[in-house]
Amino acid sequence: AAINGGASVVTANKALLAQDGAALHDAAAANGVDLAFEASVAGAIPLLRPLRESLAGDKVVRILGIVNGTTNYILTRMDESGADYWDALAEAQALGFAEADPTADVEGLDAAAKAAILASLAFHTRVTSADVSAEGISKITKTDIDAARAMGHVIKLLAVAERSDDGGIGVRVNPAMVPRTHPLASVRESFNAVFVEAEAAGELMFYGRGAGGVPTSSAVLGDVVALARNKVLGARAPGESVYAHLAISPAGSARSRHYISIDVLDRAGVLAKVASTFAEHQVSIETLRQDGRGDDATLIIVTHMASAADVAQTVEALRALEAVRDVATVMQVIGE
Missing domain, CATH: 3.30.360.10 (Dihydrodipicolinate Reductase; domain 2)
Structure with a gap:
């Protein structure tokens, strides 16, 4: 309503921007006003303006x-x-x-x-x-x-x-x-x-x-001052830049090393079956460590680079093994 009434808007509402940002940006452009939202990500950190302008x-x-x-x-x-x-x-x-x-x-x-x-x-x-x-x-x-x-x-x-x-x-x-x-x-x-x-x-x-009322207020006030300056000068802030129109890649296509924690029965042949399951799904094991506790054990595995989809299929197959009690955690491992 404020934008359609010809008023520039400052907001920290990330959920609104992430869901309806396109409509808000279009309305701001149509009404010749600014939409400022530096406080919506990472509180007081000057981040969005450098991304939008400096880079x-x-x-x-x-x-x-x-x-x-x-x-x-x-x-x-x-x-x-x-x-x-x-x-x-x-x-x-x-x-x-x-x-x-x-x-x-x-x-x-x-x-x-x-x-x-x-x-x-x-x-x-x-x-x-x-x-x-x-x-x-x-x-x-x-x-x-x-x-x-x-x-x-x-x-x-x-x-x-x-x-x-x-x-x-x-x-x-x-x-x-x-x-x-x-x-x-x-x-x-x-x-x-x-x-x-x-x-x-x-x-x-x-x-x-990145959070808290005082840090967030710093970013909000920065936007208010910038919009006031623009109004005095008869200028506008840079608008939305969407020339790329890039497709969103499937989540399963992301490639990285993976950490996988598996709870298994501690008995002969289990390691071989687990390793064979990884091999069948073209996921290569980089390191493997076993921590035993009585009749059970935890296998800590780190893979070489693999797609999230291949790792997910491997995990599904592991859970079907009789000796596997649970695949407790699957997590990406970031490089240096």
Whole structure:
């Protein structure tokens, strides 16, 4: 209503932008007004304006983002203090970092809306939250945390937007193992960070407080001042740039190394059957470790590069094996 009435609008509503952003941008252009939304992703971090303006002449290849402070706080506590998921969540709620109903945060829905906004800006196309495959952190266990540490990695909930081999783009949110040498690995507690890879600019990271009323107000006020300046000068902010019209690649086409935790019966021949199942689905095992506990054991497997679809088919076949009690966790492993 405000836009159609000829008023510029500042919003931090990422869910609205990720779902109905196209209609809002079209209405703003039709009415000759501005739509500003810097605060919709990563709070106080100056991020969207650099993506839209500073990198306008470059080609963004990939974005990796820690864009949800609640989940990053929970994973930090699990990694640093040994807390389990539920204790870490309760602590986050007590400190005000998590809502009473944390579903949107812990299941990746909040991050998915932000991923859609980032992908739209970075790749000059229109991406909605419906285009983003989302997986949360509620199934992450102490076994996963310990395995990541033993590998020299840390688990983070990542928003990923990247160019695909098929010419489209892949956009997803999922927990992933990040090498401790990667800049994102040092992002602790409720802080946010977005790591951008571009052809000419190379690697860039934007870091800061991504949530909370005060940090968000900084970004909102920045937009208000920018719009006021434009009005005084009789100018407009850069509008939506959607010249690319890129297709969304299937989630299963994403390729990476994968971490897989499998609970099995500890008896002769089980390893051979598990290894054979991987081979039958053209998924190569890079490393395998077995932790025994009486009659049961946990197999910690890291694969070579494989598509998510091939790994999913492998997991389905593993679950059908008599000796496999459960495939507890499947997680992507990010490179250096």
